[in-house]
Amino acid sequence: MGTNGSTMLEPLRQGLPPIDAASVSSSASCALPARYEAVRGARKFTSTTLAQWDLTDRFDDVALVVSELVTNALRHALPADTPREAPHDPPVRLHLMRWASRLVCAVRDPSPDSPATRESEEDFAAESGRGLFLVESFSDSWGWHPLAGTLHGKVVWALFRLPDAPQGEARTS
Template identity: 80%
Template sequence: MGTNGSTMLEPLRQGLPPIDPAAVSSSASCALPARFEAVRGARQFTKATLGQWDLSDRFDDVALVVSELVTNALRHALPADTPRESQEPPVRLHLMRWTSRLVCAVRDPSHAGPGAGAGESDDAPFPDPCGAAESGRGLFLVDSFSDSWGWHPLAGTLHGKVVWALFRLG
């Protein structure tokens, strides 16, 4: 796959990140409400978790990617009629650590792939006043600051998808 302009923002793979789920040494997750304050909460959760895992030196890069993935989920993956105070928070952040890798994954209720423009409408719950998301800037940052990223649809009774980014450690 080349890196010409049309494919640069495509995830490197659609599927699970290249890791062995059985070998995960630490994991943490938090539910995020359908409000933009959730981005700040996700950053705080990431900071606390990386601190516990002695990975505070990776916070800047990881938090930037987490912020973009959560923002994209809130902006594009929620239907316009999503209640801001729903019983079940529609977005969830997962952080998983292996010996040599860290993965952050954001689950949302949309089946559309990242960058597919899902939810782009004037009545979207989180309009994008500066147009940054439309330009793909967020996905460009994810691609630039992580070692790889991708997405996969959820299976079974779960609806939506997971968008993940992988960071190599040490």
């Protein structure tokens, strides 16, 4: 019934910490090609979007996390022979959403596999294991959720608290 965008966000909302999804004040998304140059494009999109939202002071942390999430999606979620078809449904999408006191970046990819499958400490120390450690270190929280309905794959998200928000986020309404 809903559009592809709202269908995409539904499981994202379910997987997020308790935030009123209706109170998103701004959101932006971009499709990313199934190539490693997409990481540069994602950083540029993030820079432009944060500038529009007057959040350039958060760019370094957010861009690092976006880079890791997009790299993980390209490296682990897309087989080498992923067809480059269907421009209306690209394999990887970056979503940025802003609430009054929080910023969420989310990357959708076509793989249903958990992004956190590290079998042992040796794996964790490996080069490919550092991405999610960086995401965890630079964001306030992160997680993932499988997509539902007609969309296949998952969304991996990271949340940043915005410092200008009043403590406790008490809303008077």
